[in-house]
Amino acid sequence: MSIKVTVSPTKEQAVKAVAAEIAALIRARAAEGKEAILGLATGSTPVVLYKELIRLHKEEGLSFKNVTTFNLDEYYGLPGTHDQSYRYFMNTELFDHVDIDKNKTHVPNGMVPQEQVAEACAKYDADIKAAGGVDIQILGIGRTGHIGFNEPPCGPETRTHQVKLDELTIKDNARLFFHGKIEEVPTSAVTMGVGTILDAKKVILLAWGENKADIIKRSVKDAPSEMCPASWLQQHPDTEFVLDTAAASKL
Numbered sequence: 001m002s003i004k005v006t007v008s009p010t011k012e013q014a015v016k017a018v019a020a021e022i023a024a025l026i027r028a029r030a031a032e033g034k035e036a037i038l039g040l041a042t043g044s045t046p047v048v049l050y051k052e053l054i055r056l057h058k059e060e061g062l063s064f065k066n067v068t069t070f071n072l073d074e075y076y077g078l079p080g081t082h083d084q085s086y087r088y089f090m091n092t093e094l095f096d097h098v099d100i101d102k103n104k105t106h107v108p109n110g111m112v113p114q115e116q117v118a119e120a121c122a123k124y125d126a127d128i129k130a131a132g133g134v135d136i137q138i139l140g141i142g143r144t145g146h147i148g149f150n151e152p153p154c155g156p157e158t159r160t161h162q163v164k165l166d167e168l169t170i171k172d173n174a175r176l177f178f179h180g181k182i183e184e185v186p187t188s189a190v191t192m193g194v195g196t197i198l199d200a201k202k203v204i205l206l207a208w209g210e211n212k213a214d215i216i217k218r219s220v221k222d223a224p225s226e227m228c229p230a231s232w233l234q235q236h237p238d239t240e241f242v243l244d245t246a247a248a249s250k251l
């Protein structure tokens, strides 16, 4: 299956259609008295999408009261109150600015004792299933080809699990966050697996800038491989890559 690719001149323009699709899903489900289930991502990439969703809430009356969310991943060892945790990120970048019920927002718990991690991961997958499955999963992509924190090598069957972070990812994340200090970046995380992500009804991967152009090309054009986890999205029936011109420049 080939991945649908949509290219826009800027990321601000690119996310308009994505936010509109999410808004349409939320409103359609609300009209039926049902929940919309969103899979959400952290990192610098989706911030512009969350800004647009907040604008739709504040200026166009989009309500998140019937929205349930499941985030992709969380650093292991960081509490949700830590300013580099993904729970904290989601609260400050999106949840605090809309009328979502925080009890319906799920982020893997990075503080589970080590011996209970496997059980907590299985429960995360079970909770997604019990909610009816993810309707739209938003993804970023790392320069290693990771989606969520699924670093290469990673097969398409993996479920929510604990992973050791790749050195390139630790470096990238220290540069962008953690006050630039590599030693402050946790060395492992809990992440939805590639298989968990492939279960979503629709997947939308966002990427901006020319430093993502190589990995976007590998993900879209090369045969699916464990060495580029995002390439497994080629096997998903409804995946769209939403790119700016720079990220699409090598396609």
Ligand code: PGA
Pocket (backbone or CB within 6 Å): 042, 043, 044, 045, 046, 140, 141, 142, 143, 146, 147, 148, 176
């Ligand atoms: P970024 O990270 O959005 O900060 O580029 C993406 C990712 O690592 O998945």
